[in-house]
Amino acid sequence: MPELPEVETVRAGLEPRLVGRRLERVEILDPRLTRPVEPAGVAAELEGERVAALGRRGKYLIVRFESRRVLLIHLRMTGQLLYANGDSPLAEDAHRRAVVRLDDGSDVIYRDVRRFGTWQLLEPDELDQYLAERLGGEPLIRAFTSKRLAEALAGRRAPVKAVLLDQRRVAGVGNIYADEALWRAGIHPLRPAAELEADEVAALRRGIRAALRAGIARRGATLSNYRTSDGSRGTMQEEFKVYGRACQPCERCGTPVEKIRAAGRGTWYCPLCQPRSPAP
DNA sequence: TTGGCGTCCTGGAGGC
């Protein structure tokens, strides 16, 4: 499940390969990818565009063209962007959803087993509003302060885990890094968000940033489908503190990690380090 | 306005 660290790893891997290159041929093989716009129309619009920059906001990859138009890519659950120079074993892959031939003869292949991913071609004036309507604070920039996080949590009776998964509150955090951040902060995932004290919000901010930075440093977490742009696996899954570790001892206190359901998602936490009620 | 649930989608695991 690509979250912020995985998307950032893909972005960093593709940036030197893509920037400055012209899209010579674009094949979109899955009509779902560009819904509601016809894929043939999007492909035709993309051909001839030259890449000016490759950015990221939350879990979105932002391909900026010299024309100032933007291709917004979301990998959702199982999307992969793979760079191939020469013969690729993916040539006959059943899960290829799009193939982009660059003007140096190399390919960028979009693969997506569950077909949730999306490609959207936006005009220059559409991007800012599109992202502003969907995304909250970017957690790794200086402006993501404890005050900003407290504002995102304020008035929310929902479990803090659910609020962290809401991209309109905090951009880029998904199920894995929400659990890891809450463990680092010592906060139970079912605590109502608005009940967190100021010191807990500060700890949560530090936990979010530390978990995401660890993920980037390890090139993301490969549980099943995620791969970097060169097809290799991330190693963050070897560093998980709680995610997917039910019944295994907590690294801090040795208490077995428990699994519950929060916000409709599998959720792992340490019942001792992350008490249901805050310490008096 | 808020929170919870269903939907989309497919591969893999487990049970029979």
Next chain:
DNA sequence: TGCCTCCAGGACGCCA
């Protein structure tokens, strides 16, 4: 061995 059911989850729409 083959079939069936359940589970995984990001974003979005719908409903209470």
